Amino acid sequence: MAPILLLGAGERAKAALAAVRQRPHAWIPVGFLDDDTALQGKDIDGVPVLGALDLVYELPDAGLVACDPGVRERIFLPDERWVTL
Secondary structure: OEEEEEEOOOOOHHHHHHHHHOOOOOEEEEEEEOOOOOOOOOEEOOEEEEEOHHHHHHOOOOEEEEOOOOHHHHOOOOHHHEOOO
16 A cells, blocks of 8 residues: 555545545555645545645655646656556
8 A cells, every 4th residue: 555645635636535545455545735724734534634735745655646737737756656546
């Protein structure tokens, strides 16, 4: 099982989380990252919004799911880090 970070905590976040949870043998959702300070510290269906997108660089072992359009262009990480649902 691999840890997964979901980038963005907007409208698409719940659907992305549901897709991750359909593969419990493969992935563990550890948190959401979002630059909206109003969302930070809250949770989405039991998974915390840990902080801003910049935290992605401090968690190098987690796979990444882009929940919001355009987030992938803002986060410059190798293709291997990104998970396709």
